[in-house]
Amino acid sequence: MTAVFHRSGAGCGGYPSNPPHILIAGIGNELLMDDGVGVCVVRELQRQGHFAENEHVMFAEIGTFALDALHLLEWADVVFVVDAMRAGGPPGEAYLTTGTEIESGPLRGSLHHLDLLGALHLIPGPPHCPRFIILGVEPARMEFGMELSPRLQERFPEIVELALEVAQSLVYESSVPTPL
């Protein structure tokens, strides 16, 4: 067996699936307050029933172990990630960026800390590099606790609305014939 590996995260040409598969993924540990904001947002979107009839859209609570999401990444053409992000703004600030702009650290002999972008390297077979759109939220508190910080709770409805708008736009864009 020959291993084929590749660098990806930015999207590499057309989408294999038509219409493209869109994965809406929440990342983080919900026992660490704002670290779990991505999981909370994605769960709320799903609870509100969006895209329930659209079989090309999947919600996923990826949590903390990216390797367990490998089959979802394989399925996806577009990955919309919601996660806590330290980008230097005030707590509660929301950021939009893409997979090419995010640090993906080197592996030092262990996959315990493999991140989502790093996990892409491990998909065998022909190159598969979904496009990553990331909605980051600047955390206020990352301490032990199951609730978001007051600051993020206050912003939560707006963050969910924003996430929905991004998701709707991705679903719309991917439903028209010309890929982004």
Add this chain to the structure above:
Amino acid sequence: MATVKVLDPISRIEGHLKIEVSIDTVRGLQQVVDARATGTLFRGFETILQGRSPLDAPDITQRICGVCPVSHGMAAVVTLDRAAGIAVPENGRILRNLVLAANFIQSHILHFYHLAALDYVDGPNQAPWQPSWKTDKRVSGAAANALVGNYVAALAMRRKAHEMGALFGGRLPHPPTYRAGGITATPRPERIDAYRAYLNELIPFIQNVYLNDVNTVASVYSDYFRIGKGHGNLLAYGVFDLDSTGEEKLLNRGRWVNGRRDVLRVDVGSITEQVRYSWYDDRTANLNPASGVTTPQYPKRGAYSWLKSPRYQSIPYEVGPLARMWVNGDYSNGISVLDRHAARALECLKVAEAAMGWLDEIVPDAPVIAPYEVPDSASAYGLTEAARGALGHWLNIRNGRIENYQVITPTCWNASPRDGNGRRGPLEQALVGTPIKNQAEPIEVLRVIHSFDPCLSCAVHVMRPKKEAQVFTVAMGSGPAACRP
């Protein structure tokens, strides 16, 4: 004069396990002369549980760790069963075992191929394998190519094991079907058949590929049968109950003390946690977890870890597959880096083969869960095993709510700091004497550490943009069109 080298092998971001080794030349051989393991996991997860319904414990404790959630689920439900004096129906016991067996299988495969193999073989010349240390990689040529190919096959096998566990776990990781009193999965015949079909793929892989690759590594690293022994004391809580009393297990409870001949029994009351070198108040030292207190004190003179030091009758014990297979009489070759890998692979096969037998013991249409009522007040513990070693939960219920919850993870045993008697933790002790070829790349230290399969909380996964990254701050309430540059 010894050189002090700090390795942070586990976590990219915050550093959940940091190993500091002193390297010096003794009798002409450069080697590790001292080691200190620093766990930065603060046990605040336990305080989250206080005041909550005891029924929340399985779901919350599973999220302590993304790698061994099933074991936390098992420990929590066993604790709850015992708190209420509930006998779990046979089907419930078997289905719980089947989900945990799937977790053991995936974890052992993951550990060898994805967490440990790169200490012995150089990966392909591309990310995420490179850059890597080049020192002392003895598996080369065709054998190396084969191992890397199996690395990819192992990913697929691991996924199959996950899917297999999800048949009765509902989902993996974090299976929601583990409930007090039993399990909420139904053993429909097509699911039993599906589980069997997965095992029919996994068992040959374990037998013909995994065990074979462990042998390949062992054949060129036979010196690692003598490296990394440590204290030589082994402890297993035991796992996979074979009857409703839990007296008989696939892997039995017991402990083995270096130099003694017999396997000794385990008395839970003899487990205490010391905090002399941990950042906790000394007044909380030497408590049994049933009355355990977690009071941080930072800074603290002499302390260097957030892990407490669990000890049995004040003695450090190694936990893990080698301990389990040893006290069960299934493995007796020795205690070392390679013995840990060998025992883990053999255990993987043993568990998979046993699971095949359990499928035939399921009684269709028989109950899977007993009615459960939360006791108003109770104290209980639940002992089980995670893939990487003995796991215990301790619970006090008062007024129907959790008053105190304490968790001792396997890595707390293995990566614990020195205790009140100044004795090193098992991993620290195993590192001492490890020969080092190249101080700049102490790969030998990683081999010893990884042989224990340490698992600290997969806690913080915050993203960080690159410097100069294109990141756009989004104005709330406006559509995404407004946030493009």
